[in-house]
Amino acid sequence: MSEVNIQQALFSEVGQAVEAVDKLREAGINDDHIEIISGMPLSHHILGRPEIKSRVPLFAMTGFVVGFITSIALNYFTPALYPIYVGGMPLFAIPPTIILTFEISMLGLMAFSFFGVIWENRFPDYRPHEYSVEATNGKIAVVYDCPEDQRATLEVAMTATGASSVGKPEVLR
Amino acid sequence: MTTDVQMMSKAHDRGEEALAQEHLMHDPRSQEEMNGMVMEAMQDMGVKYYALVAFLAVMTGVLLFGAWGLLIFKGYGLAGMNRPVYWGLFITNFVFWIGISHAGTFVSAILRVFKAEYRRPFTRAAEMLTTFGLMTAGIFPILHLGRSWRFYWMIPYPNQRMLWPNFRAPIMWDMIAITTYLLCSTMYLYLPLIPDLAMTRDHSTGWKRTIYKYLALGWRGTERQWAHLQRAINIFAFAIIPVMFSVHTIVAWDFAATRMVGWHTTIFGPFFVIGAILSGVSAVAMVLIIVRATMKNMKYFIRPEHFDAIGKLILIVSMGWAYFFYNEFFLEWYGGEATGHVVLDFLMSSPIWWIMIICNMGIPFMTLWSKKVRRTPWMLFTVTALINVGMYFERVVIINWIPFRNRMPFDWGDYMPSPIEISITLGALCLFALLYVVMSRLIPLIPVWEVKEGQTSHSVRKVGKASISSVAELE
Amino acid sequence: MDEKSNKTGEDKWGMVVDLDLCNGCGACVTACGIENNLPTVGEDESAYGRGMHWIRIQRYWEGEYPHIRARYYPVMCQQCGAAPCEPVCPVYATYHSEPEAINIQVYNRCVGTRFCAQNCPYVARVFNWFDYTQAEPMNNFFNPDVTRRTRGIMEKCTFCLQRIRRAQEDAEQGGYELADGDVQTACSQACPTRAIIFGNLADPESRVARLSESARAYRMLEDLGTKPKVFYLKGSETGLRGLTS
Numbered sequence: 088m089s090e091v092n093i094q095q096a097l098f099s100e101v102g103q104a105v106e107a108v109d110k111l112r113e114a115g116i117n118d119d120h121i122e123i124i125s126g127m128p129l130s131h132h133i134l135g136r137p138e139i140k141s142r143v144p145l146f147a148m149t150g151f152v153v154g155f156i157t158s159i160a161l162n163y164f165t166p167a168l169y170p171i172y173v174g175g176m177p178l179f180a181i182p183p184t185i186i187l188t189f190e191i192s193m194l195g196l197m198a199f200s201f202f203g204v205i206w207e208n209r210f211p212d213y214r215p216h217e218y219s220v221e222a223t224n225g226k227i228a229v230v231y232d233c234p235e236d237q238r239a240t241l242e243v244a245m246t247a248t249g250a251s252s253v254g255k256p257e258v259l260r
Numbered sequence: 261m262t263t264d265v266q267m268m269s270k271a272h273d274r275g276e277e278a279l280a281q282e283h284l285m286h287d288p289r290s291q292e293e294m295n296g297m298v299m300e301a302m303q304d305m306g307v308k309y310y311a312l313v314a315f316l317a318v319m320t321g322v323l324l325f326g327a328w329g330l331l332i333f334k335g336y337g338l339a340g341m342n343r344p345v346y347w348g349l350f351i352t353n354f355v356f357w358i359g360i361s362h363a364g365t366f367v368s369a370i371l372r373v374f375k376a377e378y379r380r381p382f383t384r385a386a387e388m389l390t391t392f393g394l395m396t397a398g399i400f401p402i403l404h405l406g407r408s409w410r411f412y413w414m415i416p417y418p419n420q421r422m423l424w425p426n427f428r429a430p431i432m433w434d435m436i437a438i439t440t441y442l443l444c445s446t447m448y449l450y451l452p453l454i455p456d457l458a459m460t461r462d463h464s465t466g467w468k469r470t471i472y473k474y475l476a477l478g479w480r481g482t483e484r485q486w487a488h489l490q491r492a493i494n495i496f497a498f499a500i501i502p503v504m505f506s507v508h509t510i511v512a513w514d515f516a517a518t519r520m521v522g523w524h525t526t527i528f529g530p531f532f533v534i535g536a537i538l539s540g541v542s543a544v545a546m547v548l549i550i551v552r553a554t555m556k557n558m559k560y561f562i563r564p565e566h567f568d569a570i571g572k573l574i575l576i577v578s579m580g581w582a583y584f585f586y587n588e589f590f591l592e593w594y595g596g597e598a599t600g601h602v603v604l605d606f607l608m609s610s611p612i613w614w615i616m617i618i619c620n621m622g623i624p625f626m627t628l629w630s631k632k633v634r635r636t637p638w639m640l641f642t643v644t645a646l647i648n649v650g651m652y653f654e655r656v657v658i659i660n661w662i663p664f665r666n667r668m669p670f671d672w673g674d675y676m677p678s679p680i681e682i683s684i685t686l687g688a689l690c691l692f693a694l695l696y697v698v699m700s701r702l703i704p705l706i707p708v709w710e711v712k713e714g715q716t717s718h719s720v721r722k723v724g725k726a727s728i729s730s731v732a733e734l735e
Numbered sequence: 736m737d738e739k740s741n742k743t744g745e746d747k748w749g750m751v752v753d754l755d756l757c758n759g760c761g762a763c764v765t766a767c768g769i770e771n772n773l774p775t776v777g778e779d780e781s782a783y784g785r786g787m788h789w790i791r792i793q794r795y796w797e798g799e800y801p802h803i804r805a806r807y808y809p810v811m812c813q814q815c816g817a818a819p820c821e822p823v824c825p826v827y828a829t830y831h832s833e834p835e836a837i838n839i840q841v842y843n844r845c846v847g848t849r850f851c852a853q854n855c856p857y858v859a860r861v862f863n864w865f866d867y868t869q870a871e872p873m874n875n876f877f878n879p880d881v882t883r884r885t886r887g888i889m890e891k892c893t894f895c896l897q898r899i900r901r902a903q904e905d906a907e908q909g910g911y912e913l914a915d916g917d918v919q920t921a922c923s924q925a926c927p928t929r930a931i932i933f934g935n936l937a938d939p940e941s942r943v944a945r946l947s948e949s950a951r952a953y954r955m956l957e958d959l960g961t962k963p964k965v966f967y968l969k970g971s972e973t974g975l976r977g978l979t980s
Contacts, residue, residue: 336847336886336887341864342785343784344852406846406887407845407846407847410846414826414846423826423827430850431848435825517823518850518854667856668858
């Protein structure tokens with residue numbers, strides 16, 4: 088879209104970045120159009136940004152249930168299919184069931200959380216995205232898209248807040 | 261007084277300077293600089309490195325896989341087991357390496373949960389210990405089978421044999437538990453690695469860059485990505501702790517679930533777990549000392565303060581081990597059955613028993629209380645190496661020596677490890693070392709983002725005349 | 736009739752060993768070896784504890800010279816009702832035959848974990864450490880009814896299951912019921928003093944059933960709860976005293 092411009096401002100301090108975000112909000116840029124890229128996790132409390140609800144715990148609970156069901160299947164359906172008696176033990180023995188249920192449920196929990204991270208982040212994502220190598224090196228990149236007419240004023244505002252560079256973002260290939 | 265101790269006592273006088281020298285968290289450098297240091301360490305692959313890798317690869321190939329091939333080809337009898345000692349050094353190695361693997365989870369998960377900030381630089385080094393320890397351990401359940409080539413019969417999948425494996429068998433619990441732990445620890449190694457892989461991608465060129473680019477999954481560091489990653493890492497940290505405890509307990513139940521006198525005790529689960537933590541954390545100390553001495557720039561990240569903390573941890577765990585050990589064997593002596601006394605008498609007549617006690621209790625108790633010993637790398641290395649020797653002998657005593665004596669005196673026996681078992685033991689050690697050395701140059705060993713996070717959350721306050729280290733939670 | 740049988744008319748195999756009659760001659764060991772194609776391990780390996788004996792004579796010396804006395808205990812797989820060896824096999828290579836109350840070892844299922852052997856309190860199981868053969872001229876006398884085991888496989892006394900099956904098939908073909916004494920294990924057949932008696936514990940008239948309730952009867956390591964099927968008869972003082980003192 089010709090009206091929208093993606094700009095990136097690099098800051099070396101968290102305080103500056105937060106101030107810059109405030110200025111962007113004052114200028115009318117919506118939170119949805121602002122993205123902050125950093126080499127270190129900065130929580131939404133620090134940045135003053137809306138909280139991101141992660142569904143990873145939901146994936147984890149689903150995984151736990153899937154693991155639980157798999158373990159019940161292994162412990163109860165397989166001896167029911169092919170009953171073999173050993174050692175005076177009952178065919179469906181509860182203590183070994185508990186052990187395996189625990190292990191497989193935890194495996195499900197963790198495997199699904201891992202998968203959840205991949206899914207939620209839309210990984211693997213090798214399409215070109217705005218990025219800055221400086222961000223991995225410790226700077227904080229505030230990426231925003233603004234209408235063309237606001238570009239210049241915002242550039243000045245960013246530089247005033249202490250941005251080391253403002254301009255078109257690099258592309259991660 | 262040593263310089264370290266002098267430094268500490270003068271820390272209050274000299275304030276921030278001393279704190280910075282002592283604590284990594286108070287000696288912040290820019291992330292760019294730290295990234296550069298880590299990359300430099302990764303790219304340091306000279307002739308010595310390649311020679312070491314080649315040597316380890318050859319030794320692994322010959323000592324481990326060659327010997328294993330010989331075992332399959334000639335027959336299992338080349339190993340030293342007999343009746344009644346059916347399990348030999350292979351199972352001992354198995355338990356030993358599972359024990360080593362507990363270190364990583366202890367450091368990266370338990371210390372993370374307890375917010376022990378000193379863990380930050382070496383979580384990945386420790387987690388690699390777990391993953392590679394498990395890979396090394398995972399060879400042995402297959403290797404020790406009389407018919408190794410049929411190991412896949414133990415995998416539960418629908419098949420035309422019309423047989424599922426027996427889930428009431430402790431070996432099946434082993435298989436499931438170790439598979440769970442291996443997969444989960446690999447994922448737990450990988451998740452915090454993603455931002456560092458992205459960093460490596462950015463600092464690489466050519467085909468290396470392509471590989472890291474694919475491994476980094478397109479990580480950029482946006483808030484969304486960090487939020488999801490942090491949630492998952494927290495879930496993993498909490499979830500992998502019970503798995504860690506349960507895995508070694510299940511391995512202990514390989515022995516405790518039998519009817520053998522000396523094995524069938526309820527204390528084995530916790531006893532093995534604490535033994536695993538002891539040998540594992542000692543192994544972490546050993547590996548860190550080696551890494552610090554051989555890799556570039558590691559002296560900035562891994563400091564005497566870390567060895568100090570690890571040394572104190574080892575001392576406490578060693579006391580815990582002594583507590584469980586005494587519980588196990590003292591009660592066998594007091595009011596135990598006749599066969600139990602026979603077993604104890606036999607064990608105490610063996611020098612391995614006494615080496616175990618000296619190395620696991622005597623040496624830590626006598627040395628690790630001293631700050632100087634804890635903070636001097638070569639001294640800590642010696643102590644932890646001896647602890648690992650002691651822990652290896654503990655497994656030998658329990659797994660190999662106890663079956664010598666049983667309830668029927670006519671059927672007592674003995675066992676001597678054969679050359680092929682010793683070769684495979686050394687080969688496993690070479691395999692572990694090979695995996696670790698190769699990986700240490702493929703992925704960044706220090707999680708720079710975690711160190712940076714820690715450095716950001718630490719600050720120095722003045723309370724009265726003293727400069728005090730203060731930590732805040734960033735979340 | 737608790738674990739010995741739950742109804743009459745079924746075959747619940749059991750054994751009685753009369754220790755007052757056993758003189759330790761070892762005929763049972765030899766017969767078992769020939770019957771079950773037991774391999775020759777060799778002197779060195781045997782000395783190291785790798786002998787492949789499904790039944791062994793435990794010999795305990797008592798007393799000081801010149802009043803030494805030996806006690807002999809023939810021990811084979813006790814075919815436990817609650818066998819510790821069975822639940823620990825991950826591949827179900829050993830399981831319990833509920834109808835016949837004996838412990839079955841499936842050779843071609845065994846992967847060689849040796850967990851069962853570690854768990855057996857009677858140390859009754861033996862493992863094929865190498866591909867053993869039999870010494871000359873025994874390698875011409877293989878029993879066709881018994882498989883020969885390759886290396887990496889666990890084996891143990893089977894109560895001569897091949898003889899049980901042969902007798903059962905003959906009885907079915909011939910249309911008669913198996914009588915006590917129709918089935919003989921190799922060891923019981925070979926014993927010169929008739930110290931080993933094999934039979935059907937479910938048949939109240941059989942010798943084993945009657946002898947198992949004798950006042951002299953006990954089972955080895957009974958307090959472990961393994962419910963063994965082999966009953967040992969031992970009087971207060973046994974046999975050899977008159978010969979040596």
